Amino acid sequence: MAWSDQETIDAAAKVLGTLGEKDFALGGATTYRVGGPAAIGVKAEAEQDLLRVANVGKMFDLDILVLGRGSNLLISDRGFEGIVVVLSEQFGEIAVNGLEVTVGGAVPLPVLARKAVNEKLSGLEWMVGVPGSVGGAIRMNAGGHGSDTSSSLVAARIMDLRNGTVHQRTARQLDFRYRSSNVKQSEIVLSARFKCDPDLRGDGQDLLSEIVRWRRDNQPGGQNAGSVFINPVNGTSGSLIEEAGLKGLRIGSAFVSPRHANFIQCEPGGSAEDVKALIDYVRSAVEKHSRITLTSEIRFVGFGEGS
Structure with missing residues (x-):
């Protein structure tokens, strides 16, 4: 795709050589499975690779985004105009x-x-x-x-x-x-x-099984990033969202989970813009209903200032 400063992106990619990949796909690398590409992506095999990224980022004044398992991240449909770094199995x-x-x-x-x-x-x-x-x-x-x-x-x-x-x-x-x-x-x-x-009691395996079972029984599957909002001091975000009558609410391809109101899900092939719009709407509606401002756990990338 074309970036606003394509010349800089091309020059940075040239310096990175085989270490960098232009138009690096990001949607499949997040649990929401939506969003556009990064201008450049790097899969670091060693710390030396990270030093090269740091030098190139500084040389061309490019933003750098660290991507882990993508489980707490929403990337805009436009993508990220910078360098995304992913650690390989060497780490x-x-x-x-x-x-x-x-x-x-x-x-x-x-x-x-x-x-x-x-x-x-x-x-x-x-x-x-x-x-x-x-x-x-x-x-x-x-x-x-x-x-x-x-x-x-x-x-x-x-x-x-x-x-x-x-x-x-x-x-x-x-x-x-x-x-x-x-x-x-x-x-x-x-x-x-x-x-x-x-583990003096030797019940670690039982506890693992119990946690996995609880998550399966109480939280939705599908495309989501887990809990969207941090729980306030008193109560839970899920209960506030439900009290505001928002459970099951939909904007385009995004919807508030019928199983757990603090989960916002996205349909396959959906839009990051829909997810972001629904998150913003839910925050506003809860504030209007309960006079409590919810804070998102999700990191937003590529949505512009104030996102």
Whole structure:
């Protein structure tokens, strides 16, 4: 497709050579399975690849987006006019040392949960129901079933793709809050260390099965990004949406799930613009009905200022 500064995109892609792919498809890389391409996509096999991306981004003044499992992301139908970085399986190692687990930023959370349980470790079971990566979990302090990332994270090794610098940040330095941290869009989590507890009762496998069963029974499948809005201090976003009479509401190809009101789903072949319009409408309607402003958990990319 044609970008607003195609000349710059072409020049940057030329410098990246075989490392970069122009018009890199993104829709299939997110759980919403909608959205346009990135101007350039890079699948990094090593930290040296990330340094090249940082240099090219700085050289051509291009925005850089880190893409994990795409489970908390909505990309516009227009796409992303910059460089998207995806970590390869080379960043997917898991090493267990006593009660500590060191993992690559690309490790899927369910894989980490099962590995920890197999090693007779406890504390990461909740991750089995979250379809994200370690890097994404740290960025948004993902959580569920009474726990979250900050509860067990020791430290993370992070690269800033604006300049290629690498540093370690402890859990305290990450300034974790409910569903957020201070990891920037330009930063990528290379690896992380988690501290677990010993599974003294040996019920880890049962807990994994229970979480998977609960998710299956209570949350919808299909194309969605999980919970759309952060729960307010009192109550839940789902109940507020339902009280406003929005369950099942549809805008084009997007609709509020009849099973769980805090899930907005999209039909196959649907539009990111429909999903964004419905999210905005739901937020406005809940504010009008309950005088509570909901905050989205979803990251919006390519929708312009204020998105």
